[in-house]
Amino acid sequence: MYGLVNRAIEQLVVSLKGDSAWERVCQRAGWPDGGFVAMQTYDDAVTYRLVGAVSEELGLPPDAVLRAFGEYWILYTAEEGYGSMLTMCGSDLLSFLHGMNQMHARIEASLPEIRPPSFEVHELDAQTFALVYESTREGLAPMVEGLITGLAKRFGQRVDIRLTAPRDASTPHDRFLVQILA
Ligand code: HEM
Incomplete structure (x- = not known):
């Protein structure tokens, strides 16, 4: 998936639990350097691993993480330059x-x-x-x-x-x- 998705996961974690939580998530997900480029594509497996690692970090089932992420995606894309597209739709x-x-x-x-x-x-x-x-x-x-x-x-x-x-x-x-x- 595009890095835009992984960056939104990062923002969600940072807004809830801060930078150090995101660093732990990246370590657990096997992405130790952290950071994603919005317009670059990454293997879907990276995104699934991030969701698994967020689930462990927050102590929530993966489904609950995905639900929270879906809700956050609407806010995130509106802030990241897609607001007018959402409005137009x-x-x-x-x-x-x-x-x-x-x-x-x-x-x-x-x-x-x-x-x-x-x-x-x-x-x-x-x-x-x-x-x-x-x-x-x-x-x-x-x-x-x-x-x-x-x-x-x-x-x-x-x-x-x-x-x-x-x-x-x-x-x-x-x-x-x-x-x-x-
Ligand atoms: C303007 C705002 C939006 C943008 C920029 C956007 C963009 C994207 C991008 C980049 C992906 C990753 C897929 C890939 O890289 O191949 C994605 C996935 C997805 N989007 Fe959107 N999207 C937007 C709004 C929405 C909305 C409002 C919905 C809800 C109904 C939605 C439903 C989904 C779902 C379910 C996926 C997961 C991928 C899948 O099901 O295979 N998106 N979107």
Whole structure:
């Protein structure tokens, strides 16, 4: 993944626990010199190792780290030069998610090696929709939960999101049920 992702993990850890915690995370993850270049790509394994190391450092399960990271990603990208792209993409959760695939496609202009996920939205009623998430990567469903929660907060909304059908060998996508609460 692009270093932008690993740098966001760094910022999250530093904001919660300070520089020394991030140094320990890098040691544990086998990245002793620390530091990532935002526009450079790194092996996905590095990102997964960082998540594992953050989980140990914070004493939280990896899923909880991914959820927190997903939520943080919305704040981080808004600060790192992608604020106008987020603004352009919609001002409520549902319209934003309808445009998500196009948004990642636009990002491809500046990050040409990105392998973005894809999303499908199936509206069930005015407050409820199913979200289908497909990715070349495994294990990131909790990050999607955090992303949706973070997006909803950005729009002053609250949501309940549940993974109703996890991906498996026969189905290459995760399916969530999302309910907009306010
Ligand atoms: C403007 C803000 C955003 C930027 C700049 C951005 C960019 C990226 C980048 C660089 C990656 C790493 C993938 C790679 O390097 O191959 C990524 C992954 C991902 N993005 Fe975005 N993204 C943004 C917003 C969002 C939002 C709002 C969502 C939520 C619905 C989202 C969902 C994801 C997911 C789930 C992944 C994990 C990779 C995967 O599933 O395979 N992104 N994004």
